[in-house]
Amino acid sequence: MTKASYFKKAGVKLILAIVALACAAIPAQAAGFCPPAASGATLPWWGWPVLLFVFCFLLGIIAVLAGVGGGVLFVPIVGSFFPFHMDFVRGAGLLVAMCSSLAAAPNFLRKGMANLHLALPAALIASTASIAGAWIGLSLPQAIIQTALGIAILGIVVILSKSRESSYPAVGAPGRIASFLQLQGSYWEPAEQRQVEWHAHHAGRGLLWFIVIGFLAGMFGLGAGWANVPVLNLVMGAPLKAAVATSHFLLSITDASAAWVYINKGAIMPMIVVPSVLGVMLGSFLGAKVFARVHPKSIRTIVLAMLTLAGVRSILKGCGI
């Protein structure tokens, strides 16, 4: 490696680390000088929406680089550090996750990486469960939701740090359900210059998981990429790229049905939703550009640390500490 490229690479890593730290620091700093109880006392009315937009822009960059959805970071961090009630944060979180997926899904579908036969049955199960999750989430008191969210986030940290996804899992015979639903596909893999042919197995077990995934997505407004990918890849045996692409497509459907519940109940506040959605989408767009050149593992570590911090704070806030 030449000296110039070494410094260029180090510079990019430094910038990304600063972006990640700023992403964590902005809401913490804002919460510090203007705690939720005194919201509006220090900032003008547009202060929090502008901070939210900047935060979501940085979040969009980080989410793409770390390979997680925006929703899973948005809800615990915004819920813990911004003055908005959790009912509105969860509604906004669903729309953030849904819009990120809506932006990514067409490209994955055109390339054949997102698989319709794999996604459609899973989406039907997950979207039905997400409606039930949204109903229950909107019925529970904030303290219970906040505590349960903290526990769920810490569980997600464990899943994200322990799961070792496989590019091409070893897959046995398709089984009856996988054969009936024709859970198979093919896509062009440019890195290997070949057409990847694949089929899924353990369809029954895999599809059952989408009841839990959909329910949690609707209840907490988290999106569910963190769970979709391990189930599609490790349980059902889809190649990692097909699992990631199908997960994006799946999310856009699951979150849409839960989002309708939040819209109908009046839990969608444009002043929170619009800066969040536009910020995350712009950030994801920029993140995808940077992603093509660099993929720093350290960003994932920082994201896990941010999630742990947000999870612990969520539990403390739920317990009134």
Next chain:
Amino acid sequence: MNPTRTHAGTGGSGKTLEAPRLYARVLERGVRLSLAVLAATFGLYITRLIPSQIPPQEIEHVWQLPLNDYLRVTGLPTGWQWLKHLDHADFLPLLGIAGLTGATLLSYLALCGFYRRHKERVFLAICLLEILVLLFAASGFGPSIH
């Protein structure tokens, strides 16, 4: 079953991408239009060019309230009642939000046509059921909250 057999509705190459491409095309158009509406209507709201039921400078007094208290204090409608208030700028962004959320429904309708033409009854049934689920969610039926 031969696991490598290609199929009209799956991801894959050549003509097997017909259904995913159709879905992607409808989705992309719906999302682009809805995003443009969302950004434009939000601009109208925060610039206060059109009167709002809750002016933007007053929203900070209610965004920390639980949903039920927020609805009681503001008197804002639930369900589809917001369509009757489109003369207020704070309801206009809901057009964009409903468009983004409804884009999936339109894509499913397009997919139903595809599967009907190709006589794929299982996936036609799955798509029709998903449309029913989305319509049910959009209808506002369900238990009252809190």
